Amino acid sequence: MTAARGITMTVLAGPSVPKPLLPATVDLLESVEITEAMEGRSGFQLVFGASRGSPFDLIDYPLLKERSLAPWSRVVVLVTFNAVPTVLIDGLITRQELQPSQGDGSARLVLTGEDLSVAMDREAKTAAHPAQSENVIASKIILSYGRYGILPQVMPPPVIVVPPPTQRMPMQHDTDLGYLLTMAARFGYVFQVRPGRVPLSNIAYWGPPRLIGLPQPALTVAMSGETNVDSISFRTDALAAAATAGQIMDPATNKASSIAVTKASWPALGRTPALQAWGSDGRQALLDGAEGLTYAQARALAQGRTDSSSQRTMIAEGELDALAYGNILRAAGLVGVRGVGRTYDGDYYVAEVTHQLARGSFRQKFRLNRGGIAALKPLVRP
Incomplete structure (x- = not known):
């Protein structure tokens, strides 16, 4: 299936070892949506036109007879962009939904699934x-x-x-x-x-989230011929970051100890870490769930909660055309933003990307996070 100029998509499916869909089945594929998430499972949805045009199909919809499209079949979606193949999802079908036609030929078969971590949840x-x-x-x-x-x-x-x-x-x-x-x-x-x-x-x-490494090509805004984002918005959540404090009884020493974690240990990706920026106005969360832990374990728990909360302070959400971007934006990595201004420019962690593919179209919606206020560097790598 050709998603857009220079972009082709291949879908493999099957009950054990997935194989390329039959050409007749590919012709019925209308759209594919894949969501990559840094937290929780990634998922996919395939939408097929479900025809019953042949007299031999009076008993049932032909697509429902295909074992490769049955629940718990494995699905792999591969996108080739400028001759470079990229696997976007490898998962299992968990839901099959039929939307019957009312005689106008508009029947749809919708297959929904999750990445292979769902096999670990059965x-x-x-x-x-x-x-x-x-x-x-x-x-x-x-x-x-x-x-x-x-x-x-x-x-x-x-x-x-x-x-x-x-x-x-x-x-x-x-x-x-x-x-x-x-x-x-x-x-x-x-x-x-x-x-x-x-x-x-x-x-x-x-x-831990991968907050170091080479960023993906930058998302560029309001820079004449270099703009590659259709829409983007930013927000700063002053309630997201929270220091963590509390008391525990260390079973190793049988003594009560106080724990207070007021700084995040993960890279903030910004000039001023959120908790440092808010100072005494920042939130403080109570350390719970630390019963039975040693002091070192409880402090690691408090540090982890402070780290993860801080990383959600600055958030960007938007949409782009993959052809204009010239690449495939992926979740769980870094990406730069430029052209917005010093406050919101800089590197972000890609928390979630939704890939929307159809014939002649490959669009991406994204959500970015970071834990620091203002850009860390004056210039962002293109």
Whole structure:
């Protein structure tokens, strides 16, 4: 399917190993929408025209007979832009919706799905993880899904604790996905399953948001022939960032200790970190959920909450045409913004991108975050 000039899209689908859709099925594909998110699952939606024009189709819609489009089939969407292939989503169909025709030929089959992390959310279980730290447990759980081509990329937490089995045993009373997210939340970490560079390969990332590295090509506003954004708006949320403080009883020493985290440890991506900018006017959150944690673990929990809240201080939302942008904007990385002015120019973390593809069109909606006020540098890399 040709989405736009120089852009082609390929859809693979199947109950086990996905294969290219049949040409007749591709002809019925009207649109594809894919949402990449840094928090929570990424997802997709395929919309097909569902014809029953042949006398042989009186029993049912032909598309409903295709095993490759049935619930729990695997779907891979690949976009080739200027001869460079990019896998946008690798996931499973979780919902099938038929919108029947009223005799005017307007029937639609809508398939909705989520990235492969949904496979980790199908079975709630009780499991013990004796003498294992969070990063070891995360790697072990992820490796058990190797049949999907998922490889772990697990970052060590700021505090690594290996509890002796005689004192405490980490217990899981949740799905694997739920437990991975719970462990990540202790440090303000994220968990994402993202497609790799080639189809059917995936990376399961457990760690802090990637706030360092080379930014993607800049989003340019109001710069004559260099403008590549159709619309963009900015806001500063003074209630987002919160210092975290509270008291805990350290089981290792049996002593009460106070904890106060007033600065974020993640890169602010701006000239002045939010909590520093607000000073005494900033919010303070109470440290809860720290029962049974040592002082080091509780402080890591407080630091993680302060970090993640601060990163949502400055937000940009907008829309662009991929052809005008000249690239494919991806979530969970950095991107520069220029042409707006010193307050809102600079680098941002790409929190979410929604790819909207149809014949002759490839548009993207985006949401960007950062934790610092004003641009960090006077010039933004194009």
